[in-house]
Amino acid sequence: MGRRVELDWRGSLMPPVATRPGDSPMPWHYWFTRGETLTSFLLLVLPTVLSTTLTDRPSGYRPATLAVAAAAAVWLVLRAVLLGTPAREHPVFTAVHFAGVLPLAAVLQSRDPYFVLFMVYAYFAAMRMRPMPLAITGVALTSALINTMSNGGPIRALADQPWIWLTLMLLQTVAIGGGGAVFAAVGRQNEERRRTLERLAAAEAENRGLQQQLLVQAREAGMLDERQRMSQEIHDTLAQGFTGIITQLEAADQARDDPATRQRHLRAAAALARENLSSARRSVEALHPEPLDAATLPEALAGVVDRWSAQTGVPATFSATGTVASLHPELEATLLRITQEALSNVAKHARAGRVGLTLSYMGDEVTLDVRDDGAGFDPAAPPADEGGFGLPGMRRRAGRLAGTLTVESEPGGGTAVSVNLPAVPAATLESTHHEGAPG
Template sequence: MTSWIRWQDSLWPSPGDGRAPRRPWGGRIERFLPYALLALSTVLSLLLSGNDPAVTLKLAGIAAAWLLVSFTLVPARWAGHPVVVAVSFTGLVAIAAVLEAHDTVFLIFMITGFFDAMRLRPAPLALAGVFVVSALINTLPNGGPIQAFAEQPALWLVVTLVQTAAIGGGGLVSAAMARQHAERKRVLDELAAAQEENAGLQRQLLAQAREAGVLDERQRLSQEIHDTLAQGFTGIITQLEAAAEANGDPAEWQRHVGTAMALARENLTAARRSVRALGPQPLAGATLPEALDEVSRLWGERTGVEVRFTTTGTARALHPEIEATLLRITQEALANVEKHSAATIVGLTLSYMADQVTIDVRDDGRGFDPGVVVSSGEGGFGVPGMRARVARLAGTLHLESEPGGGTAVSANLPAIALEARP
């Protein structure tokens, strides 16, 4: 019984399920099919039968009035109520039976009873209604159900049962498809909601990362100014003071002034490097693959190390924070290779996947013990800084190396599309 109720409810929701009741036919067909079948039957009867037209029109008028009162004009909040449906069905079948008994052509109108029967609840009652309509539509032209079943009970029982099973089977198939569609829609809706929630969390994460990045950049620049610029200026002042004291010794004076000039040039280079570090300039007018290709090419030309850059997957525009982080990780990794690795070949791979993007930097250098903190010494963060960068964006950094075995750095970040920008 429970399965039948589920089947019936999946086809015709009850008023309490939050949806408006619907009938087995929809839209205009739902509203006009009964009237269309009644009109067709009436016209055929008037044209083809020898019955009294007045009686035919009177009976047809009664049927139309019943449809209007019990079907069309019923308020929406009552339309699916089991009692209202049962009353509507009973009156419809009774009037249709009288019409069919009056003229067999009205069996066309009796077909409406099948649709009305399938609105009944619970489902076994709907099947019973289909059985009644089937029995009437088949036996009325043969003397009525009592006479037909009395004379040939097996024949008419089989015909009625087969027709009922066929219509009920169609309902079962329709119900199964409706359940599958509803379940699929529910799953898709949940997935869409989960994706939207995930996108919101990612936007929030990026906003937090941006705020944390501002603080990190301030701390980094403060440390860099202290470690490079401030110390450089101190050295310049010291050399100039020494030159002033050696004013009587031209050679010593020249040596101190030359040293001060060299320190000034180094400080200027460091200052320019700090300014460039404020923003990923290679990304200003290029895509991420183009920027990485340019960075790796220039780095290879400067260091004399062969760089093999490749891109896999479908390249697409990502959130600026993601692209900037990937670029910074690459620059930091290449700086570490230059300073520590003594490599001859570097492999750089940018991989786009469905929901992730990865940058891999591999070299054939001397390698090192991963337990030792590595810093590029070029104003970067080193390995701990790279880990901090990717961690802020819910990513991961993997480092593999061993003495004499080269080094591999892999940064994995969520592939947040440019449209996800808050």
């Protein structure tokens, strides 16, 4: 790929040059520059051909004209050789180039009116100069010479009819210089717009990368959370259950002489074993958000709400608003887990008569609201959660995905929990895997 050139329009009436399409941020700029260079040679070659073939001049006149035209051609070639180099756009170079073009064009026009065509190119050379007052001065000098060289030069013209020539030069200078200034202003706006779009594209790419990194970190943190939860689950249920089973079996062994007592201890041990088996199955099922395997997120949440309501006997409703979109699996799993935990908290602490859940898709954000009409509590002193995964756990889950969790409650006034997460689309899943995220 070609080099990137930062275009600097400040103080000039024309855009800077570039040598290859890859050098210019905009394709039109390359062709504009090439067209300007080609035009300069055409404006010199055409009057040279016309002057040497169509005019009747004394002997020795044509060779002198051709010599001056050749000098002008060499001057243009030197500029073309420097095409795209930093020196070409340097203010000193543009001033020197104009200082060479203007006298050569003036001499040629004085020798033959056809060369007024080449004098037109002096306007382009003048508008390349910086700062802008110098460019305007160059335009004024070109206007003075292009209008008078075929009539004896500016001194004679101004001596004969000064107001006519001064008015003509002023109008041309204002028209050409003003047009160049407008062109340069539009160019500056376009260049600034291009740079802004590039910055936005870079920021968007960086944001996508941060989102992918965030999701990878959230997945790793989620795995750690699940390990901690399983550890707590084993300690709080399975380990205690096995301890109870061992205690009952030991008691049964000691009651060999009392069949009724021995049978009672054995039945208690069997009941504890069945309860532990159920707890183990629930723990395994909790490792993966199974409701999301064959359903959309709203469908999965609606199923969770319906099952919870059937188990607890508390009426619960679910609704989804906005345009449903497929989100990154980590986001959907987090919203499902938070829903389950929020409902678990309601069952444990709220003594609610009614519960409502709303999932809202809002463009680049997704929000989950859980409301109940239960006992409420003081948010500064939330109820203790035996498993350690209540409000703090939900807040950690949301925070790992650059989200927020807010709680509004008061004693006797019910509770409202709101979770807000960035709506990262499912399309980022593939790129996340490419970054080497753990599966």
